[in-house]
Structure formats: C-alpha cells, structure tokens
Amino acid sequence: MNEVANAEPADVEIRPGVRRPDWSVVTLPAAGEALRARSSSRSGLIDCWLVALNPAEDLVWRRALVLFADLGRAPRTAEIAADARLGEESVGHILKTLQHHDLVGLFEGDGRIVTAYPFTDRTTGHIVNLGARRLNALCAIDALGAGAMHQRDAVVESRCRVCAGPIRIATADLGRAVSTISPPETVVWYDTSYDGSAASSCCTRIAFFCSDGHLNGWLRASGGRSGRRLSVEEALQVGRALFAPVLAEATAPREEKSERRRIAQV
Numbered sequence: 001m002n003e004v005a006n007a008e009p010a011d012v013e014i015r016p017g018v019r020r021p022d023w024s025v026v027t028l029p030a031a032g033e034a035l036r037a038r039s040s041s042r043s044g045l046i047d048c049w050l051v052a053l054n055p056a057e058d059l060v061w062r063r064a065l066v067l068f069a070d071l072g073r074a075p076r077t078a079e080i081a082a083d084a085r086l087g088e089e090s091v092g093h094i095l096k097t098l099q100h101h102d103l104v105g106l107f108e109g110d111g112r113i114v115t116a117y118p119f120t121d122r123t124t125g126h127i128v129n130l131g132a133r134r135l136n137a138l139c140a141i142d143a144l145g146a147g148a149m150h151q152r153d154a155v156v157e158s159r160c161r162v163c164a165g166p167i168r169i170a171t172a173d174l175g176r177a178v179s180t181i182s183p184p185e186t187v188v189w190y191d192t193s194y195d196g197s198a199a200s201s202c203c204t205r206i207a208f209f210c211s212d213g214h215l216n217g218w219l220r221a222s223g224g225r226s227g228r229r230l231s232v233e234e235a236l237q238v239g240r241a242l243f244a245p246v247l248a249e250a251t252a253p254r255e256e257k258s259e260r261r262r263i264a265q266v
C-alpha cells in the first residue's frame, strides 16, 4: 500500500504502521473538514507533532497515559521510570522533550506531569469516567477520544458553556461509537486557534453546548471564532482519529518481515 498516496494532509507516523490522525475512522464529512481545518490553521501544533519520537520517548509517552488512567491522576516521574524500567533522570529529560512537542505539560517547579493529552490534573469541567476512575480531560474532543484511546467505554460528563446545564455522553463499542447523549440536542464547538500550547489556547474553547441556540449565542457574543460546529457523533470521530492511535501497537512491516524470516528459517 502506498502510504503517501493514501495519506490525508498532515498525518504523522507516530510509530511503525501507526498514523495520527487515523483518517480511516473518519467517515462523517464534517469530522473530516474539522480535522483538515485544524491542519491548516494549527500549523504550529502539526509542526510539533511532525517530529517522530524515538523508542524511549514513545515508551514514556504511552506509559504515562496508561498510568494516568490506571491511577486516576498524573503519574509521578519516578512511577513512570519504574513502570518503563528507565532511570528517573532519563525519564525527566524525556518528559521535557515531550513537553516541547506539546504532548505533555509539566509543573515548572519539579518537572512532574500535570497534563498528558487527553488528561490533566487540573479541573476543566470535562470529566471522563473510565472504569472506576474519574479523570479531567482537556476539552470536549479529548474527553470523547479517551475511551477509544484506552479501548474501553467511557462516560463523559460536562456542562453547557452557556447555561451550565449538565451534559452526559456514554460510548459504545469500546469507545468507538456514541451510545447515549443527554440532552440529545448537545453539540460541540471545535475551536482551531493555537498559540503554542493546545491546553492554554484551543482546548479552553473546545466545549459542549446543550443546543445550537446556546452555541450560536456564545459565538455571537464572542465576536466570531475560527472553528467548526460538530454533532457529538462527528466530535467523537475527531477524538477517535486523534487519540486512538496514541496507544495503538506498532504494526511494523520490518518486524513482520523478520518474523516471517524466522519462521521460514525454522
């Protein structure tokens, strides 16, 4: 398969055979348009992501996210080091590299993780229930993508940005589909502004609204924003395309070849 010919704009091979965003899950036109709008207007973020991580960096990134969900909070540097079987100092350096790529956010004082997209220790108003854990997600899209990333169903709890009415979304099919939406008229605003840190720019404005009426009123009051209105199903596809690849195992052609060679030799 020719990956270059089939690739949508601005995806990155984050490990052998795993591309982010995963365009294969994007079937709804508005979800594809939102991701493309993001690629064109968030060039800073895409530039960060275009740097491929080395295997140790990739390991620390993935283990940090697995531990985040297991512990229900940001893992300490020493916990990641023990889990990944790496030195604590080395993990500290790697976390700084991951922060440079805007994949994690660190506490300035001691360098520990505060944010590892889609999760953060900060209170954001977007809760993801994964198993017994209640986690804060950075934004509506991150909250909707977290289940697919961990290959389990999630319940997202948030509030309308305008009236603070409760919003609850449950997923099905291991986070890959929407099961229930309350209220059913809920929509998502997908903001595409970016200033070097998603957590401090677009994430703060990627939110749920209980209705189109409240979204439109908010857009009018904020004097025009760059972004897209998405249904919950469309927003889940964007979240899934962005976050499902993050913990996906490599499907390395080279490893398959060597495996085949080993079998042939036997």
Ligand SMILES: [Zn+2]
Binding pocket: 160, 161, 162, 163, 164, 165, 209, 210, 211, 214
């Ligand atoms: Zn509302």
